[in-house]
Amino acid sequence: MVSRTTDDYQAMVMAGCQAVCEPAFWAGFDRSSAQGFYDYFCQLTQHEPRRASMFGLPHYTWLCINPKESEDVGLAEEVLAIIPEFMKSPNVLGIGEIGLNKNSRNEVAVLEKHIDLAASNDQLILVHTPHLEDKRKGTRLILDILKADSRIKPERCIIDHVEEHTVRMVLDDGFWAGMTLYPETKCTSNRAIDILEVYGTERIWMNSACDWGNSVPLAVPKAMQEMKRRGKNASYVDQVVYQNPIAFMSQSPRFSEPEGV
Amino acid sequence: MADRKNILDLYFLDARARLIDIAAFMDRVNRAEGETDFRYDQFQDALKALESDQPKRAENVLLAFSDPTNEPIPVATTKAACGAWPGEGNND
8 A cells, every 4th residue: 555654554454454455546646757657556566565465465456547647648648558568467456446537528538548458458447436526427427438338347347436326326237336435535434334234235345545645444344343333243244345355356367365364 | 124223322422413513514604704605505405405204315415516417527627526516617
């Protein structure tokens, strides 16, 4: 997790985390060149797996130019051209987190190029849906773009950061839905559990954000405690936080099911 | 099916505290000078979703703040979202 200290790896292992999955994301600033992305991809495929391994954690990653930097189509095309070299890395599960940010035409164009790259190389897809007021519209646009490509299989795509007003459209279209747990933005543990109670546990998972902003790497273990407070049994909790992610990621030949404790 | 008394036991005090925070926020806006903007207009619209007796309040609060249009915008002139839709052609 490029934004976090080793304290977080230690805490995650102690909380029972069996593997970490980290998509390429915005650094909080715009990278100035495709070379910046090249160095970032080296970090995701070489340095970070080594750092995670010090704590016994398998580290998996996804590659892309993120939606916040997709307004510059020229830069995006340069970055897309270097991704295939890194797709050969043993910890790469697919293309992500692609998606939209402000729902602009250039963002749509770059998203379509990523989808073509994923489809041409039989890669799994991880999608970021926009923040706050942009999320409903962006999620609908993303789903329509994915559905327009006949090579894309919905069961091989996870649409992340769903909330109450987007989860139904994602599940109805046959995609996986991810709920990202944050202290303030996106989804809280209680709301995520509410969504599970309304929509069921099929093709849905929750994930902790471990980025450079206000985020809690242990959000999933804390949500597990909350599920138990609500009377969910061990099998239910295991299905959501462990079996579902494994089922999705096992669609990549690069993913190995953790040995467990 | 969950028992309502159990849900109240687990979450009433937390929800009560958050409701007071919302009320205090609205009082704070009232005490301050000047005009509010589209954010507060949508905030007050979103509050109306709480009056429903149907279990879609959270969804409807999110929709009250959401961009209702369907076509991509011409250019992204900002990276950040602000929490409420500023209206068409006002994405700065």
